[in-house]
Amino acid sequence: MGDSYTVQLSTELINQLAGDGPKPKRKVKKPKPKTRNEREPPQIKKNQIPTAQPNSSTGSIWSPRQPPPPPPMYLPITPPPHPPPSSIPEVEAIRAVCRESEKVVEKLERKESDMLQELNQRAKELRDKEFKLPYQNPMLCTAEREDCLRCYKENPNEPLKCSHAVKKFADCARQARQNRNVAAS
Numbered sequence: 001m002g003d004s005y006t007v008q009l010s011t012e013l014i015n016q017l018a019g020d021g022p023k024p025k026r027k028v029k030k031p032k033p034k035t036r037n038e039r040e041p042p043q044i045k046k047n048q049i050p051t052a053q054p055n056s057s058t059g060s061i062w063s064p065r066q067p068p069p070p071p072p073m074y075l076p077i078t079p080p081p082h083p084p085p086s087s088i089p090e091v092e093a094i095r096a097v098c099r100e101s102e103k104v105v106e107k108l109e110r111k112e113s114d115m116l117q118e119l120n121q122r123a124k125e126l127r128d129k130e131f132k133l134p135y136q137n138p139m140l141c142t143a144e145r146e147d148c149l150r151c152y153k154e155n156p157n158e159p160l161k162c163s164h165a166v167k168k169f170a171d172c173a174r175q176a177r178q179n180r181n182v183a184a185s
Contacts, residue, residue: 141172
């Protein structure tokens, strides 16, 4: 690559190329039809240097007499340098507005998360109140009631035998009513 070349162009050549000057008269040669088969490799003469021809078996264009070309060299791509900070006042004003907007967005996100927590807490309290079982009065006289029912089952044809169990159940129920009335007043 150390060779240097000099090219000189004459005005006649420039005019010919531009189409202004006289055109040289040449005979147009007709292409000769190829007689050789396309698949046949070309004949190499003794003093001729082999040229790169496609190899039909491998698809490579390098002949076995020439070494393969070196692999391609990949260079890292350096990112373009960052532009210098602009000193245009309009750009600085836009950046200031963007910073303020980001602060407002952060503030709104915090407020939203606080409101969401409060909403979840209130929903939980409401659900607990709504689905809480009401206070149930304890069943009074359950033992006497069970004794009365068992007696009737044991003596289905003779209910008078259960009079003592019925009397105990009635006394217990009357006493529970009186206690409730006293407590209410």
